[in-house]
Amino acid sequence: MRNPTAADAVSELAELVLPWLPPPDLAAAASASRAMRAAASAVTARRAADSARGLEAFPAPFVNPIDSQPYSYFIYTPFSLIPSAASFHAQPWGCAWSRTPGPTWPRPDLGLPLAGCSCARGECGGAACACADAEAEAADASGAGMASLSECGDGCACGPSCENRRTQRGVTVRLRVLRQLKKGWALHAAEVIHRGQFVCEYAGEFLTTEEARRRHRLYDELASVGKLSPALLVIREHLPSGRVCMRVNIDATKVGNVARFINHSCDGGNLRPILVRSSGSLLPRLCLFAARDIVDGEELAFSYGDAKPNPKGLPCFCESSCCPGVLPAEET
Ligand SMILES: [Zn+2]
Ligand SMILES: [Zn+2]
Numbered sequence: 001m002r003n004p005t006a007a008d009a010v011s012e013l014a015e016l017v018l019p020w021l022p023p024p025d026l027a028a029a030a031s032a033s034r035a036m037r038a039a040a041s042a043v044t045a046r047r048a049a050d051s052a053r054g055l056e057a058f059p060a061p062f063v064n065p066i067d068s069q070p071y072s073y074f075i076y077t078p079f080s081l082i083p084s085a086a087s088f089h090a091q092p093w094g095c096a097w098s099r100t101p102g103p104t105w106p107r108p109d110l111g112l113p114l115a116g117c118s119c120a121r122g123e124c125g126g127a128a129c130a131c132a133d134a135e136a137e138a139a140d141a142s143g144a145g146m147a148s149l150s151e152c153g154d155g156c157a158c159g160p161s162c163e164n165r166r167t168q169r170g171v172t173v174r175l176r177v178l179r180q181l182k183k184g185w186a187l188h189a190a191e192v193i194h195r196g197q198f199v200c201e202y203a204g205e206f207l208t209t210e211e212a213r214r215r216h217r218l219y220d221e222l223a224s225v226g227k228l229s230p231a232l233l234v235i236r237e238h239l240p241s242g243r244v245c246m247r248v249n250i251d252a253t254k255v256g257n258v259a260r261f262i263n264h265s266c267d268g269g270n271l272r273p274i275l276v277r278s279s280g281s282l283l284p285r286l287c288l289f290a291a292r293d294i295v296d297g298e299e300l301a302f303s304y305g306d307a308k309p310n311p312k313g314l315p316c317f318c319e320s321s322c323c324p325g326v327l328p329a330e331e332t
């Protein structure tokens with residue numbers, strides 16, 4: 001066995017430190033020495049190989065035939081969360097050591113007294129289950145606002161393998177993030193996805209309306225000079241009367257999952273958004289299901305909302321026949 005050299009010490013240190021760095025700092029570190037440059041390019045390659053950084057069942061690689069950008073930098077969370085002082089500002093990405101794949105369980109507690117069902121094993125979702133939602137399909141059929149679903153949650157007696165938790169296991173379909181000429185990054189299916197299948201949650205930070213307004217103004221400014229692609233969604237849940245009853249703001253701009261790469265389509269695209277409530281959780285999660293059969297390689301898209309197109313908004317490249325040419329913009 002040879003003696004460890006100074007270069008070995010550098011690359012060992014680099015392994016610990018470099019995965020924590022955002023791209024500009026990574027580039028700066030890479031310029032320090034040849035050993036650092038080699039370590040940084042290994043980190044870059046591992047980041048490009050999996051946008052989900054080992055936190056989902058399958059890697060979702062970046063594929064860029066357009067330009068030299070190897071990946072898009074953000075903080076990954078498999079599930080929406082409430083930003084707090086403890087919210088990450090940094091997360092290792094591109095480590096040589098690998099994590100156990102699959103979503104973290106249990107999910108971060110949303111801080112409510114736990115309510116739930118006490119079904120016997122395998123009986124959840126049936127007529128006797130307190131978490132089964134008889135109204136979900138009715139609300140959907142009436143076309144009043146966004147459809148919703150109820151699932152078992154942290155207060156239920158059943159465990160993670162319960163049938164009534166199909167959106168809680170993270171992303172279980174194969175996906176890739178493809179760079180396109182006009183749209184930038186876009187999420188594509190990397191396998192056949194069947195109609196009705198759960199694809200992914202639109203994960204991000206749950207914001208108060210006040211904070212959403214503040215960030216909207218900031219993002220508009222940055223987006224207008226091309227410095228940012230905002231991914232802040234405002235979902236309004238309507239009562240049958242048509243009056244707004246609840247507003248959910250999810251910001252995936254800095255913290256999110258693969259869904260932050262899904263582009264808007266004015267015709268609704270191939271994904272159907274559904275608000276999913278888990279027993280014991282205050283906030284519904286926005287989940288995306290296949291609206292029809294999706295072929296391997298197809299781009300995934302959904303409608304960001306029914307807001308009127310903003311004449312001063314960002315251009316829309318969805319190419320559907322009803323597209324007004326600009327993205328819808330929420331009045332916040
Ligand atoms: Zn259950
Ligand atoms: Zn149950």
Ligand SMILES: [Zn+2]
Nearest residue numbers: 117131152156
């Ligand atoms: Zn339950």
